[in-house]
Amino acid sequence: MNISQIRYFLAVVETGSFTKAAERVNVSQPTLSAGIKRLEEDLGAVLLDRGGRGALLTPAGARFLPRARVLMSEWTAARRELRLPKPARQRLRLGHMLGLPPRGLSGLLGGFMAAHPDVAIETLEAPAPTLRRRLELGRIDAALTLLDGGQSDQQSLALLRQRYRLALPLQHPLAHRASVKLNELHDQAFVIRPQAEVMPASEKLFNSNGVRPRIVGRAESDAALLALVEAGLGLAVLPSWLLDGARERVANLPLAELRVSHSIGLAWRGEASATLQLLLNYAEGYSWDKPGPVIGH
Known part of the structure; x- marks a missing residue:
């Protein structure tokens, strides 16, 4: 038939x-x-x-x-x-700053994509100032970035707090101390990421206290800085989440005078679109301490 x-x-x-x-x-x-x-x-x-x-x-x-x-x-x-023509997938252009916890970021995006397969995400990794400019120009719909200042004409949703510690090679004389004072870092070898979010505050702190570290290396990512510290090249100020996963490879100590932390979250301009609202709803219930599914797994 x-x-x-x-x-x-x-x-x-x-x-x-x-x-x-x-x-x-x-x-x-x-x-x-x-x-x-x-x-x-x-x-x-x-x-x-x-x-x-x-x-x-x-x-x-x-x-x-x-x-x-x-x-x-x-x-x-x-x-x-x-x-009938197939309905177009919803598109979301998302920028994210350098130096975010990779497993946390992957879990956030992977979990959101699994929950909303009809949304096509386009991502861009860039420094926070670049993301801010792209938001202003309408080239991205939202940015996962610093929320400390510069948000007067933007909407935002805070998601995590980034704190910093001093990373030291395991063989460094200060490595087995419980803490370190700022003046003990004078003339110590340091490796830096010039565009790191913590750089302005740490430079101001060191300069105001007359502490002059020796800059012996520069890198483009916090992961590269960690590798330089592990190799014994110098000290670095790095995010706590990165150091927590490297306790067997590098030492880390609190630096009492450096009371810097950054609020990180989603920022956007104007009224959130329906597609962006889906991401906001998902991100609000997402745990960065216990990341969800990872992209590709």
Whole structure:
């Protein structure tokens, strides 16, 4: 049984004639007759009485008629649905700052994508000032970035607090102390990330106290700084989350005078779109301490 045979049958019922039915469905009468004969064979019942008074429904044909109409209706609806253009996926352009906990970021994005497969995310990693400019120009919809200042014309949702500690090579003379004072860092070898969010506050603190560390290395990422510290090149001020995962490779100590922490979260301009609101709702319930599913796992 195929849909053409159903169409032939319904055409005969509606016109009352094999000849008129063939004209309606644009096939020859022998083709139409053969199709209906094959339908009757497949169903095991005669559907039409081919007497001299025209084509009339048999009792079996009358029982089959409503089912045939349903089958034809479903076929028509299926074709119409499949021919419609697929709805465009919702797009969300998200910027995120350098130095975020990678597993936390991956868990946030992976969990959101799993919960909302109809949203296509485009990401950009960049320093906080670059993200702020792109927000102002409308080139991204939201940014996962610092929320400390500069948000007067933006909306924001705080998600985590980033704190900092002093990282030291395991063999450093200060490594096994419980804490260290700022003046003990004078002339110590340091490695830095010039664009790091903590740099302005740490430079101001060191300069105001007359402490002059020796800068012996620069890097583009906190992970690279950590590797330089582990190699014994120098000390660094790094986020606590990064040092927590490297306790066996580098020492870390609190620096009492450095009371810097940064609020990190989502920032956007104007009213949040429906797509962005989905991310805000998900991010608000997300735990950075216990990351969710990781992208690709």
